[in-house]
Amino acid sequence: MLGDIEENRVFRSKKELMTCLSIMSMRKKFQYKVFKSNTSFIVVRCVHPSCSWRVRANKLIENFKTTRRRQATSWVVGECIKRRFINPGRVFRPRDVMDDMKQRYGVELSYSVAWRGRECAYENLRLGTPEQSYNLLPGYLHMLMQTNPGSVVNLEVTDGNKFQYLFIAFAASIQGFSYCRPVISIDATHLKGK
Numbered sequence: 001m002l003g004d005i006e007e008n009r010v011f012r013s014k015k016e017l018m019t020c021l022s023i024m025s026m027r028k029k030f031q032y033k034v035f036k037s038n039t040s041f042i043v044v045r046c047v048h049p050s051c052s053w054r055v056r057a058n059k060l061i062e063n064f065k066t067t068r069r070r071q072a073t074s075w076v077v078g079e080c081i082k083r084r085f086i087n088p089g090r091v092f093r094p095r096d097v098m099d100d101m102k103q104r105y106g107v108e109l110s111y112s113v114a115w116r117g118r119e120c121a122y123e124n125l126r127l128g129t130p131e132q133s134y135n136l137l138p139g140y141l142h143m144l145m146q147t148n149p150g151s152v153v154n155l156e157v158t159d160g161n162k163f164q165y166l167f168i169a170f171a172a173s174i175q176g177f178s179y180c181r182p183v184i185s186i187d188a189t190h191l192k193g194k
Contacts, residue, residue, distance in 0.1 A: 026107050042057050078120025085125055093118075148172075
């Protein structure tokens with residue numbers, strides 16, 4: 001995906017093509033602008049008036065195919081840095097994004113672009129927004145019940161289909177409760193006296 005643009009190269013999506021163009025322009029230190037774009041084709045040209053470089057890509061059935069400034073937008077930065085989030089314990093701050101992009105691509109970013117790029121990378125790694133992740137819960141709970149018979153699950157949503165709460169008790173935990181000692185727990189009460 002990160003190679004140069006060449007004639008007859010096929011991309012899975014317009015976004016993949018634009019990412020590859022942006023990364024190539026950062027590596028080769030030139031700028032381009034989108035001349036024409038719609039859902040079925042895109043034409044980009046070099047911003048320098050004397051340069052004849054251009055790329056035209058047409059949509060195939062579900063892919064984009066190429067036929068002959070530095071575009072460091074936040075989603076391109078996110079694509080470039082998302083592989084850096086392999087270690088979940090590492091905190092990758094916007095300043096780290098700025099330093100990384102400067103070192104790897106020679107591009108100086110503003111703090112806001114670095115921050116938005118980091119957020120795009122997080123969103124790509126999470127496979128969407130938190131709202132989209134909540135939509136995966138019913139399928140997860142179904143599989144949990146299939147693989148852990150005897151478990152108890154309860155997903156409550158509001159009338160507008162918004163998440164309210166989730167209760168999960170695994171069958172192994174339920175069976176283990178019978179071996180626990182009874183405990184009296186008092187919460188949010190002030191005890192006075194002896």
